[in-house]
Every structure is written in structure tokens, then in C-alpha cells.
Amino acid sequence: MSDNPIHFNSKLPKVGTTIFTTVGNLARVHQALDLSQGFPNFEADKKLMELVSKAMVQGHNQYATMPGYYGLREVISRKIENLHGASYDAETEVTVTVGATQAIYTTITAFVHPSDEVIVLKPAYDCYEPAIEVNGGIPVYLQLKAPNYQVNWENFQQLITAKTRMVIINTPHNPSGRIFSKADMMRLQEILKGTNIILLSDEVYEHIIFDGREHQSASRFKDLASRSFVCASFGKTFHVTGWKIGYCAAPASLMKEFRKVHQFNVFSVDHPTQRAMAQYLQNEAHYNNLSSFYQKKRDFFLKGLENSRFKFEPSAGTYFQLLDYSQITDESDENFAKRLISDYKLASIPISSFNVNRRDDKVLRFCFAKKEETLVQALEILMKL
Missing domain, CATH: 3.90.1150.10 (Aspartate Aminotransferase, domain 1)
Incomplete structure (x- = not known):
């Protein structure tokens, strides 16, 4: 042509x-x-693949509900509460997504307007900035330094302006492998308190933490949780990145806006895979180990x-x-x-x-x-x- x-x-x-x-x-x-x-x-795990096959044979091959199969959302809600002590309503505050990348893109699309600023900690996974820019937003960078990639919170605070709409963090952090400590999260909470800034917390490696450390999810911190989208990935957790299935959790008022975009972006996620995940997650050892x-x-x-x-x-x-x-x-x-x-x-x-x-x-x-x-x-x- x-x-x-x-x-x-x-x-x-x-x-x-x-x-x-x-x-x-x-x-x-x-x-x-x-x-x-x-x-x-x-x-x-062959058990997980067998559960997907079983769900297909049982006839779960048509559209799932727009926010995701309710049984899976219930299990996700319980998992977050058990791990982090945070309560998310399965009906209004948890949405199943086509991987974490779609959750991140949809969050940015739902809230970032032209000329809004979004703070991004660099080095950063490469899906953040294009999603900001395609929505007319402006990425504002804080460069972290090798080899420790620690956040200088004074420098971070200086980047916040009246135009700051969102902050994106990633913990555990790709590519550096560092994790945000409790002190990091408390400092971030203190800085954002009293603002209208949304936090997008990319936590796709939430279950891969070493040397006895503990994952400090944004959902653990009351004020952070009130302004956060916590995005996660079953693909990363269960060695099935090609299945493209994840989820996000956020307060109902924020999730309502997210779903307005989600329903016209992908509408719903692969149904048999959701059914399989709902069963597989009930054995906590599958992610705790x-x-x-x-x-x-x-x-x-x-x-x-x-x-x-x-x-x-x-x-x-x-x-x-x-x-x-x-x-x-x-x-x-x-x-x-x-x-x-x-x-x-x-x-x-x-x-x-x-x-x-x-x-x-x-x-x-x-x-x-x-x-x-x-x-x-x-x-x-x-x-x-």
C-alpha cells in the first residue's frame, strides 16, 4: 500500500x-x-494451569464482569487485609486488570489532565512517562543515585508545586532492586498529607523481598492509602507474564473514576484465568513462599x-x-x-x-x-x- x-x-x-x-x-x-x-x-505451577483449563471446560468463556470476577476480588481483598491490615471493599475498591501496566495507564488516564505534573523517580520502568505524556501531563523527574538509589526526600519535596497531580513510586523497585523502608513511606505520607495529590504505587514485585525484609505497601499507611492506587501483577507473582493479569486497589471514590476509563479501555479481563486465580490464591503458600x-x-x-x-x-x-x-x-x-x-x-x-x-x-x-x-x-x- x-x-x-x-x-x-x-x-x-x-x-x-x-x-x-x-x-x-x-x-x-x-x-x-x-x-x-x-x-x-x-x-x-501445573496446578494453576489445570485450574485455567478446568474453568474453560466448565464454561467460563464469556465476558467476566467489568471490575473483575467477584470471587477473585474477594480473595484479593482478604489477601491485602491479611498482609497489610488494610480493608478494601471487594465490590467498589478492587478491580482486576490486564496486568499492572494497564492498571498504571488507566490510573494516569483517569486523573492526569493537560499540563498536570507527575513526579517520577528515575530510573523508572518505561511505561510511566508515555502514559503521562499521551494524556498531556508533564513528567517531573527525581534522579536516584547509584549504587543505593535512596530517595532524597528534601529534593523530592521541592519538586511539588500547585500543578502536581500525581506521584509514582515503585517498590520493590525495578530496575535497582531497592525497597522503600517504613521510614520512606512515613516521610512520603507526611509530605503528601493535606494535598490533593494522588499516589500511584507500583507494587508488582510485592512478594519478592529478600533477607527478612518486609514489603511496605502504600495500603499500610492510612493517609497514603486514602490517596493511592496500589497496582499489582499476578503475572510476575506466578511466573505467567504472558497471561497479562493483575489488579489495583483504591478508595471507592477514586476507583469509580478509574472504572470509567477501564470499561472503555479493556472492559473486562480473561474470564477463565480469573476463576483459576480465585482458587489458586486461597493457598497462601503460593505467594508467601x-x-x-x-x-x-x-x-x-x-x-x-x-x-x-x-x-x-x-x-x-x-x-x-x-x-x-x-x-x-x-x-x-x-x-x-x-x-x-x-x-x-x-x-x-x-x-x-x-x-x-x-x-x-x-x-x-x-x-x-x-x-x-x-x-x-x-x-x-x-x-x-
Whole structure:
């Protein structure tokens, strides 16, 4: 078909090919071991897959209700209350979504108007800013510093203006692996108290926390919870990222606005999968044992790097580990990541892609949600550098 010379202004003029696509394509071309994107290379629990098949056979193949299958929303509500002591009404305050990304996009779309400001902590997952910009909002950045990626709350507070509509946080944090402490959350609550600012709390790695730490959900803090959308992912939790199912929880008055967008965006989420999740979540061990499962993988990966030239702070959460390669080469992280793929057949993600002005701290992100044999192969490559 020939090009029609239609003139238009792009709503996302700065958006090009994402680093995930670039790295993924290079990894395929060079047949590289892929520790770049955040998905496991092992199978999910067969019990969960059997529950989905059973739901299909039982006839749950038509639309679910718009906010999600009520039985699943009930289980989610109980889970949040048991873990964090927060009470969310299953009917009016919990919505099942097409993964956390849709929950994040819908929240931003429902509340961000043209010229509204949204504070984003960088490095940040790459779906936040396009969602802000496509709705006419203005991202306002606070750059966190390697290697600890701690929030300077004084600097954060200085970014708040009369135009601030929303703040986005991510804990456990992708890509750094840090988690927000109770003190962090209390300080954030103090800063936002008395404002009309909405908090979007991306908590997709809520069940992957290491070394005896505890996840500090926004739902635990009364004033934060009153202004928060807490977004979560079953795909990340149960090793089924391709199923694209998650949820969000928020006070009824906020959720009412969210659903106005949700119903015309996706309307409802895959029905048999919701039925299966409702049953599977009733066994709390399915998510409560996840931290120990992934800590073994993190520890195995880091032990294999003990005598390497990489520097690192052990990840406190998520299934990602950052490695500082500054003692190996002065190359930019993007060039080094590409050379790792072409010359050594190992794929990772350069962190500059997520920083303000592509700031380069000589750090790469590796996903350790892999089979042990995959991690062994990766370690053999990394130890040669």
C-alpha cells in the first residue's frame, strides 16, 4: 500500500524503539543467553494451569464482569487485609486488570489532565512517562543515585508545586532492586498529607523481598492509602507474564473514576484465568513462599560472581540484580551491553535507558528468574570479563 501524505502531530514524538525491543532483537540475532527482560524461563505451577483449563471446560468463556470476577476480588481483598491490615471493599475498591501496566495507564488516564505534573523517580520502568505524556501531563523527574538509589526526600519535596497531580513510586523497585523502608513511606505520607495529590504505587514485585525484609505497601499507611492506587501483577507473582493479569486497589471514590476509563479501555479481563486465580490464591503458600524461592536464585547468582570484576549491592527485592562494570571497561553501558551480546552471547539491560538524560553509571541489569543451568551459563561468561 502506498503512503498517504496525511499530516499529523505525534502524541508521543519522543517515543522510539524501547531498549527491551532493541536488546531482544540483538539477542535473537546472535542467539545470546537472555537475562535482559523480566520473565522466567521455567514453567508455572501445573496446578494453576489445570485450574485455567478446568474453568474453560466448565464454561467460563464469556465476558467476566467489568471490575473483575467477584470471587477473585474477594480473595484479593482478604489477601491485602491479611498482609497489610488494610480493608478494601471487594465490590467498589478492587478491580482486576490486564496486568499492572494497564492498571498504571488507566490510573494516569483517569486523573492526569493537560499540563498536570507527575513526579517520577528515575530510573523508572518505561511505561510511566508515555502514559503521562499521551494524556498531556508533564513528567517531573527525581534522579536516584547509584549504587543505593535512596530517595532524597528534601529534593523530592521541592519538586511539588500547585500543578502536581500525581506521584509514582515503585517498590520493590525495578530496575535497582531497592525497597522503600517504613521510614520512606512515613516521610512520603507526611509530605503528601493535606494535598490533593494522588499516589500511584507500583507494587508488582510485592512478594519478592529478600533477607527478612518486609514489603511496605502504600495500603499500610492510612493517609497514603486514602490517596493511592496500589497496582499489582499476578503475572510476575506466578511466573505467567504472558497471561497479562493483575489488579489495583483504591478508595471507592477514586476507583469509580478509574472504572470509567477501564470499561472503555479493556472492559473486562480473561474470564477463565480469573476463576483459576480465585482458587489458586486461597493457598497462601503460593505467594508467601516466593521470597525464599527467588532468594536462592539471587544468592546462587551472586555467589558465582564473588571473584569477578563486577561490583554490586545485593538486590533487596524483585528478580533483578544490578552489576557495576566500571572496573572492566569505560564503555557506555549501551555499547557494553551490545558487545556482551555480539561477542559473548549474553543479554542484559543498560540502566542509562531509564535515567534522566540517559545518565550512565556503568551499570547493567540482569534477570535471575531463570533455571539454574541458565544462571550457570551466564556466570561462566561473566567470570571471563
